[in-house]
Amino acid sequence: MLIVAALGGNALLRRGEPMTAENQRNNVKRAASALAALIEEGHSLVITHGNGPQVGLLALQSAASPDGAFPLDVLGAESAGMIGYMIEQELANLASQRLYATLLTQVKVDPNDAAFSHPTKPIGPVYDEPSARRLAAERGWSIAPDGDKWRRVVPSPRPTEILEASVISFLVDHDVIVICTGGGGVPVVTREDGGMVGVEAVIDKDLASSLLARQLKADMLLMLTDVDAVYAGFGTPDARALRNVGATELSGKDFPAGSMGPKINAAIEFVQATGNPSAIGRLEDAVEIVKRRQGTWFEP
DSSP, rough: OOOEEOOHHHHOOOOOOOOHHHHHHHHHHHHHHHHHHHHTTOOOEEEEEOOHHHHHHHHHHHHHHHOOOHHHHHHHHHHHHHHHHHHHHHHHHOOOOOOEEOOOOEEEEEEEEEGSSSOEEEEEEEEHHHHHHHHHHHOOEEEETTTTTTEEEEEEEEEEEEHHHHHHHHHHTTEEEEEEEEGGGGEEEOOSSOOOOEEOOOOHHHHHHHHHHHHHOEEEEEESSSSSSSSTTSTTTTTTOOOOOEETTTTOOOTTTTTTTHHHHHHHHHHHHHHEEEEEEEGGGHHHHTTTTTEEEOOO
C-alpha cells in the first residue's frame, strides 16, 4: 500500500521542549522507528513533515543578523533540508537495505489567497501571553493562542499544485522512500513571465500532504502527531475520541485553525477526492493506526 505519512512538527519536536539539535535528533529517531515499522510491514512510504518550530527558530536567528533577515520561503527550504537530512539518515540506520531520497519541494499557491491578510499558521517557540504581546509590538508579528501558550502566526495560503509530484512519483515507482514537501513545501507563485518566485508564507503541511497524496494516487493519507485521535469536545470533561467518521461528518465543525482543523480538512479532501481512507493519530501508534486499531479513521 502506498501511504503518504505526514509527521507533525510537534511530533518531531515536542511541545514546550527546548529547540536544540540534540532534542530534534532524539525525536527524529523516535519518528524513524515508527516509520521503519511501517516499511517492515511492506508499505511504500512518501514522508512529509512539518517545520513550524524549526522555521520559527530560523526566522529568529535570521532576524538577529546585522545583514538582514532571509524571507520565509528560503527559511522553509533550509528547515526542510535540515529535517529531511535527519529523517533520511535515521531511517537508513534502521533499514539500510532500502533507498531513500530527500527532495526540496516547491508548492504553488495563489498570490491573491485571503490567507495573506489573515495569518493563522503558528511558527517558532511558545511564549506566555505578556511576552508574546511584547514581541509582537517590537517585531510587528501577528500572534495567536496555541493551547495555554502563545505563538507567532504567519500567512498559510492553500496549496494548489505540488510542482515536483512527477519526480516523486518516478522515485516511488523505483521503490525509493521519498522525504518531501517539508513544512508544507516551499510556497511559490507564478511570475508574469511564467517563472516561479517564492513568497512570505508557510503552507500547512497536512493540506499539502493531502494534495500530494491525491496527485500520487496514494492508497492512504496518514497524519501522525502528538495526540492519539481526533476528539469531540477536546479540553472539556466531555471529551471523547472519535474512531471512525464519515468524510463529511466533521465538515463545518469548529476545530482550531492552527492545529487539528487543517488535519481534518486534509483528511476530508483526500477521502472525497479518492474514495481511499485517511487517518489521524499518534506517531508511536502508526502501525496500529493503519491496522484500524488506533487513531481516527476517515472514510467515504
